Amino acid sequence: MGVVNVTPDSFSDGGRYLRAEDAVAHGLRLAxxxxxxxxxxxxxxxxxxxxxxxxxxxxxxxPVIEGLRARTDVPLSVDTTLAAVxxxxxxxxxxxxxxISGFRFDPELPRVTAEAGAACCLMHIQGxxxxxxxxxxxxxxxxxxxxxxxxxxxxxVAAGIPRERVLVDPGIGFGKTLGHNLFLLRRLGELRVLGLxxxxxxxxxxxxxxxxxxxxxxxxxxxxLGSVATVAAAGDADFVRVHDVAEARDALAVVDxxxxxxxxxxxx
Numbered sequence: 424m425g426v427v428n429v430t431p432d433s434f435s436d437g438g439r440y441l442r443a444e445d446a447v448a449h450g451l452r453l454a455x456x457x458x459x460x461x462x463x464x465x466x467x468x469x470x471x472x473x474x475x476x477x478x479x480x481x482x483x484x485x486p487v488i489e490g491l492r493a494r495t496d497v498p499l500s501v502d503t504t505l506a507a508v509x510x511x512x513x514x515x516x517x518x519x520x521x522x523i524s525g526f527r528f529d530p531e532l533p534r535v536t537a538e539a540g541a542a543c544c545l546m547h548i549q550g551x552x553x554x555x556x557x558x559x560x561x562x563x564x565x566x567x568x569x570x571x572x573x574x575x576x577x578x579x580v581a582a583g584i585p586r587e588r589v590l591v592d593p594g595i596g597f598g599k600t601l602g603h604n605l606f607l608l609r610r611l612g613e614l615r616v617l618g619l620x621x622x623x624x625x626x627x628x629x630x631x632x633x634x635x636x637x638x639x640x641x642x643x644x645x646x647x648l649g650s651v652a653t654v655a656a657a658g659d660a661d662f663v664r665v666h667d668v669a670e671a672r673d674a675l676a677v678v679d680x681x682x683x684x685x686x687x688x689x690x691x
Contacts, residue, residue, distance in 0.1 A: 424500065424622065424664040425450070425458030427491075429483040434469040435627045435640055435666055443486035447494070450487070454497040456669035460519065460662070461495075463487055463512075464502030468523050468597070470556035470629075477507040484512060492516040500544070506531035513539035519590075523548055523597065525575030533582030542588040544622050545575035549598025559598045565610050568593050572617060590620045590662065596628045604630045608650070611659035624664035625650040626671075648674045656682065 427450045431438045440446040450461050465483035466475040480503060491499060492515060500519040501512035506529045509520050513535070520536045522528075525545040536543050547568045549559055561567050572591045579589050591614060593607050614621050625631065631646035632638045638646070644667055651671050654660040655678040665671040 424460045424462050424624075424662050425453030425456070425668045426626065426664060426666045427453065427461055427463045427487065428467070429463060429465045429487050430467045432469070432472070433467040434629075441483070443483075443490060446487040447490035450491045451495060453668045454491075454495045457672045458497055458668045460498050460500050461491060462500040462502050462521055462664060463491070463517075464521075465508075466503065468552040470552065472552045474552075477505050480505065480508045481511055484508065485515060488512055488515045488517060504528040504532065506535040510535050510539075513541055518542060519544060522546065523552075523594070525571060526578045527575065533578050533584060536579070537583035541584075542590065543579055543584060544590040544592055545572060545579065546592035546597065547571045547594035552597075555598035559600055559603060561603065564599070564603045564606055565613055568607065569614065569616070572614070576617065576619065586619070590622050591617055592622045592624060592664075595623065595625050596630060601630045601633055604628075608654060611654060612657065615659075620661040621659065622662040622664060623654050623660040625654075626663075626665040626667070644670060647671075651675065652678050655679075658682070 427446055428436055428440055429446045431441050440449045453461060463484060465480040488499060499517045500521045501509055501517045502521045503509055504522050504524045509532055519542045521544045522532060523546045525547060526533050549555055576589055580586055595604050626647050627640050627643045631643045635646045648670060651663050652674045655675055663671060
């Protein structure tokens with residue numbers, strides 16, 4: 424999943440693709456690099472960020488979604504928590520709603536998604552983007568993430584979304600300390616109890632900067648690829664959400680080749 428941020432303040436590339444033509448060109452580059460899905464969002468969810476009204480999200484999003492839909496067949500996802508935003512994006516050809524709140528912030532979003540026949544990705548978050556990193560605390564982070572995701576899946580199914588159209592995301596970095604993130608990644612396979620595809624988004628995140636000695640966001644590619652390769656090698660993720668698609672695909676190609684060799688496949 425390639426990331427297309429149409430925002431002035433995203434932590435990874437804030438403002439770089441705010442103009443619609445720049446965002447479309449970036450999305451097309453990600454598609455050419457091998458993205459299987461393009462995830463388009465118009466609201467930063469970095470720690471401490473405030474909500475963006477639906478009208479402003481739509482003003483940013485719709486020219487980009489329409490431009491991408493006209494120029495690539497790669498499926499599009501909309502990164503939003505608001506039913507009003509998702510409704511218009513789905514009408515324009517988006518096929519997946521990527522909700523960081525796990526269908527918790529807007530009770531209308533599951534119904535809107537179901538009526539469009541779309542898929543959804545439900546992520547775990549503790550608190551809101553404004554508050555999530557103030558003092559994250561868990562008694563058992565894996566159990567609590569699982570319970571949260573189970574509740575989100577139940578909301579999706581109750582609204583009429585077929586269970587086979589639901590993905591889950593543990594929400595790395597969303598209301599979690601460095602230790603929480605590492606523990607979740609180590610035990611990611613436990614999410615398989617849900618019987619659903621798992622998406623993981625570690626790309627360029629702050630915990631990787633800490634692990635790499637305090638590197639700023641623009642210097643976290645190597646750490647990102649290390650995290651992507653780790654979850655792929657363990658077989659614990661079905662999708663990875665990344666900013667650097669070409670490099671991530673190279674890392675995944677190596678992992679797939681090694682896994683194939685270990686499982687008895689022939690490389691000759």
